Amino acid sequence: MTFPDSGQTVDEVLCRLRSYVETDTPWHAKKMFIGGSYFGGDDIVDASNQAAGVYQNHNVLYAGRIFPGLVQIEQEIISALLGLFKAPPSGTGNLTGGGTESLLLAVKSALNRAKSIGKKAPFDLIIPEAAHPGFDKAAHLMGAKAIRLASSQVFRADPEQIKASVGPNTVFLAASAPSFPFGVTDRVDELADIAKESDLWLHVDACHGGFVLPFAQQLGYETPTFDLSIDGVTSLSVDLHKLGYANKGASALLLADAKNEQYQRYTFDNWPGGRYSTAGLMGSRSAGGLASAWAMIQILGQSGYREIVSEILTARDQLVRGITQLQGLSVLGNPDAYLVAFTAAKVDIMAVSEGMLARGWVTGHLTRPQAIHLFLDRHNATAIPEYLSDLGETLSEVERGLWAGGRADTVYTR
Numbered sequence: 001m002t003f004p005d006s007g008q009t010v011d012e013v014l015c016r017l018r019s020y021v022e023t024d025t026p027w028h029a030k031k032m033f034i035g036g037s038y039f040g041g042d043d044i045v046d047a048s049n050q051a052a053g054v055y056q057n058h059n060v061l062y063a064g065r066i067f068p069g070l071v072q073i074e075q076e077i078i079s080a081l082l083g084l085f086k087a088p089p090s091g092t093g094n095l096t097g098g099g100t101e102s103l104l105l106a107v108k109s110a111l112n113r114a115k116s117i118g119k120k121a122p123f124d125l126i127i128p129e130a131a132h133p134g135f136d137k138a139a140h141l142m143g144a145k146a147i148r149l150a151s152s153q154v155f156r157a158d159p160e161q162i163k164a165s166v167g168p169n170t171v172f173l174a175a176s177a178p179s180f181p182f183g184v185t186d187r188v189d190e191l192a193d194i195a196k197e198s199d200l201w202l203h204v205d206a207c208h209g210g211f212v213l214p215f216a217q218q219l220g221y222e223t224p225t226f227d228l229s230i231d232g233v234t235s236l237s238v239d240l241h242k243l244g245y246a247n248k249g250a251s252a253l254l255l256a257d258a259k260n261e262q263y264q265r266y267t268f269d270n271w272p273g274g275r276y277s278t279a280g281l282m283g284s285r286s287a288g289g290l291a292s293a294w295a296m297i298q299i300l301g302q303s304g305y306r307e308i309v310s311e312i313l314t315a316r317d318q319l320v321r322g323i324t325q326l327q328g329l330s331v332l333g334n335p336d337a338y339l340v341a342f343t344a345a346k347v348d349i350m351a352v353s354e355g356m357l358a359r360g361w362v363t364g365h366l367t368r369p370q371a372i373h374l375f376l377d378r379h380n381a382t383a384i385p386e387y388l389s390d391l392g393e394t395l396s397e398v399e400r401g402l403w404a405g406g407r408a409d410t411v412y413t414r
């Protein structure tokens with residue numbers, strides 16, 4: 001469009017805006033398994049939006065100066081999270097704008113710590129195959145080398161591969177709880193032993209699992225321990241704007257030891273505008289997501305999250321059982337949160353995906369191995385019997401040659 005010379009009425013503009021959103025795929029619907037936005041129920045979305053609205057126009061950057069209420073919100077969330085993730089008394093943390101920012105800050109801190117204790121650059125980061133690309137982005141931005149490990153048979157980080165990759169310049173190791181592609185949590189205790197032996201900064205990326213795994217444990221699900229109670233874990237990221245059901249713009253980076261906070265903060269003193277000092281990477285950002293995160297923790301409480309996690313994990317077990325019962329299909333690894341990937345031994349899984357898409361099922365894909373990738377949440381948890389029934393029919397259609405394979409597409413494109 002060209003920049004309009006004269007303004008239009010709010011009603012006209014909102015009407016056109018709504019016409020744009022109508023061209024988009026709905027962000028939550030029974031047949032949407034693609035993730036990205038998270039649906040805890042209409043009442044939860046409404047409460048979260050209302051809470052976000054209270055702080056939508058506050059700038060987090062100014063909190064320390066003029067918004068004591070916002071500082072208190074951050075402190076209260078961090079202290080609740082330190083408890084949930086069993087941090088030692090030395091623990092601390094801060095809120096960031098999202099999971100990627102939390103990962104970038106963990107790497108930045110690790111590199112600064114390495115320099116300060118006399119290690120020599122260039123530094124290496126060990127990133128297991130399934131860990132999030134945010135770690136590679138950090139390496140790219142900060143001049144470090146990301147060593148991506150090869151695939152593991154069990155779809156989680158392989159301690160033997162890690163040990164073999166540690167060299168004199170290695171300063172950082174990433175663990176996932178769980179990983180995005182396979183939904184499998186790494187054996188963080190085993191990785192912590194390696195980290196301690198070689199003095200590595202071990203970051204646990206619980207961006208996806210942070211609001212699922214602790215409640216799964218409380219519900220009696222067997223889940224590997226991944227939190228700050230493990231000696232050797234240096235930091236942990238958790239996204240409140242995923243299954244915490246907060247509005248976008250809310251993640252936390254927690255540190256097992258507050259003395260490592262010095263490596264995270266950026267301070268610049270030589271500016272006519274005065275001292276510039278931030279713990280995060282962003283400048284101005286809305287406080288809406290943080291306010292909604294604070295509200296969600298209080299509105300749902302641990303029992304509310306347990307209830308939702310119980311629903312989602314019941315659906316996941318039903319899904320995994322159903323997929324395994326279909327001839328030739330297999331689930332990758334042993335997913336312990338709400339992400340499930342499956343592939344086919346004899347037919348092209350992308351052809352299966354095409355047939356399912358024609359029936360309205362919108363899912364993600366993996367490229368290595370080629371697989372269908374599903375995010376479970378409250379909006380699709382009740383659709384599993386229908387999904388499995390359509391999957392069975394589609395599979396037999398693929399066997400009869402009715403569908404040809406497409407290609408695994410990109411997950412993130414903006």
Ligand SMILES: Cc1ncc(COP(=O)(O)O)c(C=O)c1O
Binds near residue numbers: 100103
């Ligand atoms: C495991 C994992 N960590 C971190 C992130 C980054 O989160 P964000 O998209 O909030 O930056 C993602 C995003 O999907 C993820 O899957």
